[in-house]
Amino acid sequence: MxxxxxxxxxxxxxxxxxxxxxxxxxxxxxxxxxxxxxxxQDIFTERxxxxxxxxxxxxxxxxxxxxxxxxxxVYLRRLRGGR
Numbered sequence: 001m002x003x004x005x006x007x008x009x010x011x012x013x014x015x016x017x018x019x020x021x022x023x024x025x026x027x028x029x030x031x032x033x034x035x036x037x038x039x040x041q042d043i044f045t046e047r048x049x050x051x052x053x054x055x056x057x058x059x060x061x062x063x064x065x066x067x068x069x070x071x072x073x074v075y076l077r078r079l080r081g082g083r
Contacts, residue, residue: 006038007047014055014062027061034064048079 013030021027038044052059059079 002035003038003041006032006034007051010034010048010062011051011055014051014057017061018055018057027058029061029063030057031063031065039064045078052079 010032013032017028017030041047048062051057052062059081062079
């Protein structure tokens with residue numbers, strides 16, 4: 001159940017950020033706390049990529065807390081198209 005709630009939180013944050021952007025406000029960095037269970041799921045990256053695609057949020061405006069710093073950096077770099 002934690003994974004489903006976490007995904008809902010991330011989707012809601014992305015939708016809200018995009019709504020603010022469409023309303024003419026400056027884009028802001030959204031931060032979501034992610035459990036280790038969720039972060040380590042095989043499909044986590046694909047789920048986040050789908051949420052970003054569906055909401056239209058630029059990946060540069062989404063970050064995650066709750067994991068070791070290097071894991072977050074590698075993951076965000078992959079999402080943003082880096083290697």
